Amino acid sequence: MKGTLSLSPLLLFLLLSLVQGLNPKCDTQDHGSTLQIFHVFSPCSPFRPSKALSWAESVLQLQAKDQARLQFLASLVARRSIVPIASGRQIIQSPTYIVRAKIGTPPQTLLLAMDTSNDAAWIPCTACDGCTSTLFAPEKSTSFKNVTCGSPLCNQVPNPSCGTSACTFNVTYGGSTVSANVVQDTLTLATDPVPGYTFGCVAKTTGTSAPPQGLLGLGRGPLSLLSQTQNLYQSTFSYCLPSFKSLNFSGSLRLGPVAQPKRIKFTPLLKNPRRSSLYYVNLVTIRVGRKVVDIPPAALAFNPTTGAGTIFDSGTVFSRLVTPAYVAVRDEFRRRVGSNLTVTSLGGFDTCYTVPIVAPTITFMFSGMNVTLPEDNILIHSSAGATTCLAMAAAPDNVNSVLNVIANMQQQNHRVLFDVPNSRLGVARELCT
Numbered sequence: 001m002k003g004t005l006s007l008s009p010l011l012l013f014l015l016l017s018l019v020q021g022l023n024p025k026c027d028t029q030d031h032g033s034t035l036q037i038f039h040v041f042s043p044c045s046p047f048r049p050s051k052a053l054s055w056a057e058s059v060l061q062l063q064a065k066d067q068a069r070l071q072f073l074a075s076l077v078a079r080r081s082i083v084p085i086a087s088g089r090q091i092i093q094s095p096t097y098i099v100r101a102k103i104g105t106p107p108q109t110l111l112l113a114m115d116t117s118n119d120a121a122w123i124p125c126t127a128c129d130g131c132t133s134t135l136f137a138p139e140k141s142t143s144f145k146n147v148t149c150g151s152p153l154c155n156q157v158p159n160p161s162c163g164t165s166a167c168t169f170n171v172t173y174g175g176s177t178v179s180a181n182v183v184q185d186t187l188t189l190a191t192d193p194v195p196g197y198t199f200g201c202v203a204k205t206t207g208t209s210a211p212p213q214g215l216l217g218l219g220r221g222p223l224s225l226l227s228q229t230q231n232l233y234q235s236t237f238s239y240c241l242p243s244f245k246s247l248n249f250s251g252s253l254r255l256g257p258v259a260q261p262k263r264i265k266f267t268p269l270l271k272n273p274r275r276s277s278l279y280y281v282n283l284v285t286i287r288v289g290r291k292v293v294d295i296p297p298a299a300l301a302f303n304p305t306t307g308a309g310t311i312f313d314s315g316t317v318f319s320r321l322v323t324p325a326y327v328a329v330r331d332e333f334r335r336r337v338g339s340n341l342t343v344t345s346l347g348g349f350d351t352c353y354t355v356p357i358v359a360p361t362i363t364f365m366f367s368g369m370n371v372t373l374p375e376d377n378i379l380i381h382s383s384a385g386a387t388t389c390l391a392m393a394a395a396p397d398n399v400n401s402v403l404n405v406i407a408n409m410q411q412q413n414h415r416v417l418f419d420v421p422n423s424r425l426g427v428a429r430e431l432c433t
């Protein structure tokens with residue numbers, strides 16, 4: 001990362017300025033079936049960095065976490081078609097968006113990471129050896145139950161074991177292991193109680209990558225929240241993710257078919273039995289400005305066997321396109337910005353400028369739905385505008401690089417509706433405040 005050192009005179013303390021100041025909304029209670037969504041660096045988040053990062057550092061850190069995220073997404077192809085509870089691996093270390101949920105009776109408030117590509121429900125519990133924060137205390141809840149070894153639920157978790165009568169499981173990620181008990185308790189989302197919700201109560205973590213918070217998996221596989229709340233929410237939800245630029249803003253996670261937008265464009269959701277929790281769509285091609293760029297169809301084609309295709313993911317920060325697709329988009333973008341201008345790089349971004357630019361729009365053309373992204377979803381700027389980068393990258397070569405990921409930077413300030421019963425995903429522009 002030597003290249004970034006030369007940028008140090010430009011380092012701007014964007015994050016510091018964003019996390020300072022009061023946020024009057026932190027104590028607002030959630031109503032109905034709608035939860036506020038906070039950025040993990042928001043003033044309302046206890047997980048924000050304790051020391052301010054420079055703009056370049058924060059960008060690089062987000063990118064580094066994306067790398068682990070992409071590895072996780074690639075790993076979902078693995079042997080099992082069932083993505084189990086607590087398959088979180090690296091990704092749960094670095095969730096981008098969090099929501100507030102209550103667990104137990106009386107309810108204990110916890111902040112959970114929102115993750116559309118995961119079915120996991122994983123919460124650090126009291127006396128957890130190695131956990132760092134937000135602990136749920138089962139002994140204070142009258143509705144808490146252990147799942148026993150005999151229960152069919154116990155067979156659905158990875159590597160179940162029965163040391164005591166309780167069903168437990170271990171998962172490893174990186175150099176770390178997590179050991180959790182399979183348990184049930186009442187989960188309250190906004191004002192909706194979900195009795196007997198099954199999740200992993202983390203008892204022990206080793207290594208340095210212990211998950212700092214619980215995980216609310218919004219994937220659609222077995223044992224996911226969607227599967228467990230079928231009657232209540234009918235596998236339908238939508239969110240609006242607030243921009244990184246407005247850490248004071250919160251977005252919203254709206255659960256269930258009620259109050260979903262009517263005026264919204266849809267594209268069909270595709271199902272991959274090997275990656276049952278992922279939300280695949282058919283990205284046909286991409287337009288830069290008015291020009292449809294030349295992308296080999298194979299780069300975007302959906303293939304359930306190899307896992308190739310395009311997903312919407314809430315946990316990856318910057319969109320990744322397989323190399324031929326990315327190169328086509330980037331080259332046209334550079335041409336439109338001006339072939340004259342000097343292009344620099346920053347971390348994994350290869351199209352940065354140190355002079356003000358006028359960027360073309362980028363349109364993702366899905367089956368039945370064009371989504372045209374304004375500048376705010378395409379460019380990442382240092383706060384003084386001194387450096388501007390195209391906020392996308394090629395899929396890393398060292399992971400399964402057949403997957404295109406529409407990431408959260410490109411979804412910000414849009415309502416994204418996941419309508420599983422009708423097998424469709426909707427997108428509409430909306431400013432989250």
Ligand SMILES: *[C@@H]1O[C@H](CO)[C@@H](O)[C@H](O)[C@H]1NC(C)=O
Pocket residue numbers: 017018020021022023024245246247248
């Ligand atoms: C966040 O809110 C505080 C006060 O409510 C304000 O002083 C601060 O400027 C805001 N920050 C941003 C980035 O809007």
Ligand SMILES: *[C@@H]1O[C@H](CO)[C@@H](O)[C@H](O)[C@H]1NC(C)=O
Pocket residue numbers: 144145146164166181
């Ligand atoms: C659940 O299991 C744990 C560990 O086996 C045990 O310590 C705890 O007392 C059990 N709780 C209940 C309510 O059965």
Ligand SMILES: *[C@@H]1O[C@H](CO)[C@@H](O)[C@H](O)[C@H]1NC(C)=O
Pocket residue numbers: 159160161169170177179204
């Ligand atoms: C799971 O991890 C715990 C704690 O590290 C350990 O005691 C136990 O033996 C492990 N179980 C299995 C099945 O690997």
Ligand SMILES: *[C@@H]1O[C@H](CO)[C@@H](O)[C@H](O)[C@H]1NC(C)=O
Pocket residue numbers: 338340
């Ligand atoms: C490109 O650079 C040349 C010389 O530096 C300049 O005269 C010209 O106006 C530039 N063109 C554009 C489109 O900026």
Ligand SMILES: *[C@@H]1O[C@H](CO)[C@@H](O)[C@H](O)[C@H]1NC(C)=O
Pocket residue numbers: 287365367368369370
């Ligand atoms: C998307 O845009 C293209 C023009 O680039 C147009 O031909 C096509 O009909 C549009 N698709 C939809 C679903 O609006």
